[in-house]
Amino acid sequence: MTQEYDSADLSMIFAKVCERLIDAAPHLNELDAQLGDGDLGTTLRAVATALQGELCNMPLPISDFMEKISQIIAGVSGSSFSAIMMAGVNRVAAETNGQNTLLSTQISDLIRLAMESMMGAGGANLGDKTVLDGLNGIADAIDRETDHTKLASAADEALSRIMKDFKSKPCKIGRARLAGDRSIGLDDPGMTALKHMIEAINGSHDSGSDFTGGVDAH
Amino acid sequence: MKKIINDPKNYVDESLEGLVLAYPSEFECIGANKRVVVRPDSKASGKVGLATGGGFGHLPLFAGYVGEGLLDSCAVGDVFAGPSANDVTEAIEAADFGSGVLSIIGNYGGDRMVFNMVKDALESKGVRNQLVIVADDVASAPPLEHSKRRGVAGLTFAFKIAGAAAERGRTLDDVAAITERAMNNxxxxxxxxxxxxxxxxxxxxxxxxxxxxxxxxxxxxxxxxxxxxxxxxxxxxxxxxxxxxxxxxxxxxxxxxxxxxxxxxxxxxxxxxxxxxxxxxxxxxxxxxxxxxxxxxxxxxxxxxxxxxxxxxxxxxxxxxxxxxxxxxxxxx
The missing domain is CATH 3.30.1180.20 (Dihydroxyacetone kinase; domain 2)
Structure with missing residues (x-):
């Protein structure tokens, strides 16, 4: 069955995501510092904080809603992860022109289109151990799930499985590629950030065995 | 941490403030976040504009090379973190004197993506602009993968070469080509x-x-x-x-x-x-x-x-x- 999400529904989802990203910032920084420059958590916290302040005031149609998110990212951060997020969000905006609601059945296609733009902007491919591998698994899992109430849990389960698979593989792009075999055994920070977001939507808490931030505070 | 600072949060902004106070006729900070460094009362007109941007913590690299015969504007990020797309947009717009703008940046993922995205967005708004990406660090990738190399001190040469070529009234295509040639060398x-x-x-x-x-x-x-x-x-x-x-x-x-x-x-x-x-x-x-x-x-x-x-x-x-x-x-x- 198809579910429609309006601007209020989406704002509620993003509110949960923002809250979680702010709590997860130290965890993401620490993870990123092992392979990159250690600012992924700070970056996402800045984006989440700025977005929180605007969520009561998001425009329609969905394309404008998404464009506003892109503008918020554009205003606060210039990191590669932000630029890739913007590329994805801009694509979703372009593909939802004129829609006042988002259909649950659209989500997997939108994720795949967003991934295409993200690959174009960042130059990563599937298998490089980036957030794209996580998104790809989510899109597949959502495709198979016919019950819209189970979309978030299906995405969460798929992502857990993918992160487990990739943990033993090396990163193949960005500064982390220089770490080579040192990246084996570590979760990709981008995928972990995605896991936090999906868990926030699903209401679960298990991103990474060492993650404790924020859980007890609620 | 032993540093001569006040609050770590204000490191970039206070440093930029001091820079402008020390050299008020050479530097000015503009834009919504005051993170775009430009030449005050620039007399530039009709020449190709030169913009850059990057993380902070490398001075004089990036912002310090704004000046006559060098750059026209610089978008400043946080320490070791690239500038936001909005600041990059403002920097490129500030360097537009009617003959197009060349942005010259180091080869870092975030900067590259943000500058490319802004370049396309401004192009569609009618602002002619090009991008040269400097990748001079031989230690960061083998010759066959030279496009993966990082941009380091060679940026200084790129800014100087492009700045002088722009002052000589060369076209946007020319300035970009000369800068590319310098960086190939x-x-x-x-x-x-x-x-x-x-x-x-x-x-x-x-x-x-x-x-x-x-x-x-x-x-x-x-x-x-x-x-x-x-x-x-x-x-x-x-x-x-x-x-x-x-x-x-x-x-x-x-x-x-x-x-x-x-x-x-x-x-x-x-x-x-x-x-x-x-x-x-x-x-x-x-x-x-x-x-x-x-x-x-x-x-x-x-x-x-x-x-x-x-x-x-x-x-x-x-x-x-x-x-x-x-x-x-x-x-x-």
Missing amino acids: CRSIGVALSSCTIPQAGKPTFEIDDESIEMGMGIHGEQGVWRGGLKSADDLADEMLDRVLEDNPIASGERIALLCNSLGATPIDELFIFYRRLAQRLSSAGVDIALPMIGHYTTSMEMAGITVSVMTLDDELESLMREPAACPFWRNL
Whole structure:
């Protein structure tokens, strides 16, 4: 069955995501510092904080809603992860022109289109151990799930499985590629950030065995 | 963390404020976040505009090279973190004097993506602009993957060459092509002796013990080609010159610009000890160091270490390098 999400529904989802990203910032920084420059958590916290302040005031149609998110990212951060997020969000905006609601059945296609733009902007491919591998698994899992109430849990389960698979593989792009075999055994920070977001939507808490931030505070 | 700061949060903004207070006729901060450095009362009109942007913590690199005969604007990010898309947009718009804008940046994922995205967005709004990405660090990828190399001190050459070409009234395509040619002639490598601390992180970006150095390390502490015991200045100079020449051989009789740069904590005294060996080696190979540059040009805050950049010259590149520029951080050659 198809579910429609309006601007209020989406704002509620993003509110949960923002809250979680702010709590997860130290965890993401620490993870990123092992392979990159250690600012992924700070970056996402800045984006989440700025977005929180605007969520009561998001425009329609969905394309404008998404464009506003892109503008918020554009205003606060210039990191590669932000630029890739913007590329994805801009694509979703372009593909939802004129829609006042988002259909649950659209989500997997939108994720795949967003991934295409993200690959174009960042130059990563599937298998490089980036957030794209996580998104790809989510899109597949959502495709198979016919019950819209189970979309978030299906995405969460798929992502857990993918992160487990990739943990033993090396990163193949960005500064982390220089770490080579040192990246084996570590979760990709981008995928972990995605896991936090999906868990926030699903209401679960298990991103990474060492993650404790924020859980007890609620 | 031992730094002369007030609040880590204000590191970038207070440093920029001081820069403008020290040189009010040379620098001004504009834009919604006051993170776009421009030339105040720029008399530029009709010339190609030059913009850049990057993380902070490398002064004089990026913002310090805004000046007559150099850059027109610079979008400033946080320490070691690129500027936001909005600030980049404002920087490029501020450098638009009607003949198009060339942005010159280092090859870092975030900067590349943000500048590309902004370039396309401005292009569709009718602002003609191009992008040159500098990737001069030979230690960061092998020759076949040179597009993956990081941009380091060679950026200084790129800014100077493009700045002089733009002042001469060259077209956007010309300025971009000359800058690309200069960068095809340029190779760099660095060695780090000690780490540096991002103020808001509060602890060193990487750990390196007192006895060790890292050859090929990037200006944000990116992994280099080997880590091992300290060597003499001559041995380091030999290895670094060899690595640069291996990538871009220089024939006897050629003229070069040679930049011997401190990453921050390394004193000028040591730069000269190091330069001495480079000059001996190059002279015995019959290479003419037409333009020696020794000093702090591209830094990583308090990191100790040296980078070497070599750019082979032709008549045009040499005359563009020699063209006087007016900027507190540029010493005319």
